[in-house]
Amino acid sequence: MIEFINNYNLTGLIIGVCTFFIIGIFHPIVIKGEYYFGTKIWWIFLLAGIIGIALSLIFSGIVSILCAVFAFSSLWGIGELFEQKKRVEKGWFPKKTQDIRHKTQDV
DSSP, X not given: OHHHHHHTTOXXXXXXXXXXXXXXXXXXXXXXXXXXXXXXXXXXXXXXXXXXXXXXXXXXXXXXXXXXHHHHHHHHHHHHHHHHXXXXXXXXXXXXXXXXXXXXXXX
């Protein structure tokens, strides 16, 4: 498979398509993450970024590159998480309302 990719110079194309999908996956993760959990999950993005960096140092070739793309998309997601909070405050995205079914009421 690698030989086929190298013979037809498909490495850049594969990396580009995979990068597009990785970034595309992070967009809804950041939006939904901020909606359901707020900015307190920033450390999960940091941990994912550190793991991705470590994996990019362990592997080689296309896998290493894609691990690095994942890592830095995770790290970028930290900033986007806080930006998403600002977008919600401006009213550009919906704010989560409390679910009244889970509230306890004194009777």
